[in-house]
Amino acid sequence: MRVGFVGLGAMGRPMAMHLLQAGHALSVWARRPEAAAALVEHGACRCGTPAELAAASEVVITIVTTSRDVEDLAFGAHGLAAGFERGGIHVDMSTIAPTTARALAARYAQLGIGWVDAPVSGGEQAARAATLAIMAGARAEDLERVRPLLLALGQTLVHVGEVGAGQVAKACNQMIMVAAIQAAAEAMHLANAHGVDLARVRTALMGGSAASRVMEIIGGRMVDRDFAAGIQARLHHKDFGLVLAEAARLGVPLPIAAQVAQQLDTLMSNGWGLDDTASLLRVLERVRVGAG
């Protein structure tokens, strides 16, 4: 398939490489040409604008940071929408607001262009191993057309529902994952105050009802005090901004998500945004309760 790709960051580069290796004709667009160098060496074409990329592609995949980034790519000057032929599909794998996904899909639909929101979970490691968990929101016929592309990138692909539903699932994923990181941090901090060995606590917990992917991976980083990213905490901070904005719009109470967001605010204000979200442990350690 003729596939375009935008967003050659730590996640996007290995994902684009998997598409090349699966035999697709890959075009890329990157603000900084050096980000595309390795892919071009392996046969990808570099385009001058997103519009040129869309004109060369049946499907364009984007994985960038913010809702605004995706809007600009799609409908900004020389954007994808200006280049797609009717029947083209924009697959956005970024983590953005469900409302933005729905709004972009509606604008594309007026041009006869499809939309799939397909955010992912699993981080850089899963991107490199092509074992991402992909949560898709789309019309069934659009998802079917791009399914082979997504299966080259991920281990699981769940069609959650209509356009936007992939982003809703991703919001749920982030709420649960970062709450689990915060809970692990609180537990580790309490165990530390008791003078109990954290590595053994973690081992004990992995056998029981508190076992989780987070305790395994991020809990291990807390035990080792390894705060190098991993997952840059600034991205989780961004995600919680989205979650709380949606919650406010919908009138939904999210008491611990709101509390986690505040802890992430404190993390950011300590300058740890480029470090792993395991740094939530360091946020707790900065607080002295009842010190006087």
Next chain:
Amino acid sequence: MRVGFVGLGAMGRPMAMHLLQAGHALSVWARRPEAAAALVEHGACRCGTPAELAAASEVVITIVTTSRDVEDLAFGAHGLAAGFERGGIHVDMSTIAPTTARALAARYAQLGIGWVDAPVSGGEQAARAATLAIMAGARAEDLERVRPLLLALGQTLVHVGEVGAGQVAKACNQMIMVAAIQAAAEAMHLANAHGVDLARVRTALMGGSAASRVMEIIGGRMVDRDFAAGIQARLHHKDFGLVLAEAARLGVPLPIAAQVAQQLDTLMSNGWGLDDTASLLRVLERVRVGAG
């Protein structure tokens, strides 16, 4: 081994039966004789008081509800301490305060009696299947003596540290597990507000970084709206009282544990204490944000 057992509730009954089936000489004491009937039929002896039970046993295992219950059993009138010979060991598998565990161990030590705190994770299902996760706090030599008994009850046994360390690990376990239940409830509630299918959201999440035992089991109950216990929420409410009391004593900030405790308070005040902790979803559904 001559083993005594107190606490023939939903957890304790199958655990005591495993000890009988492993060939140990079992004595039991129960406030209500009918709780012991099945075990007595299978060959257990019934004792008239905890003191008599301890006199008949090398090791006594207790699994009851509150710190006060364990104190009364150990040092109340006709308590275990009055019956144990020197060298006896009290293995407490209840979930109680680490400070209580340490205080009881110290009193026992003056009498030449050992103490192991060995709280468990996994619930009734794991108790029946003898697959509990056991977190032990004890002197190494005491734990070695009772290890065969514990291995008849559990799948994993981790020696977390000195006396009290088992209870610290259990507190960590509960903080993490119930925070995960609350996070799942918030995610499900947000997804519901978006009109997205919860079963598919759960399936999508199980493939990624948010995957956990809680999402698998309690998340499934939320999807099915099956609020029958499972794990009675009143027990988690009790556990969070312990956690926050310890945190206050140690000067440790636990922002989401405190928030979860408040949600559990609301759950209790709605009369759902005998229902599953999945009822935290119902607590959120009772709130109308911005309704006016």
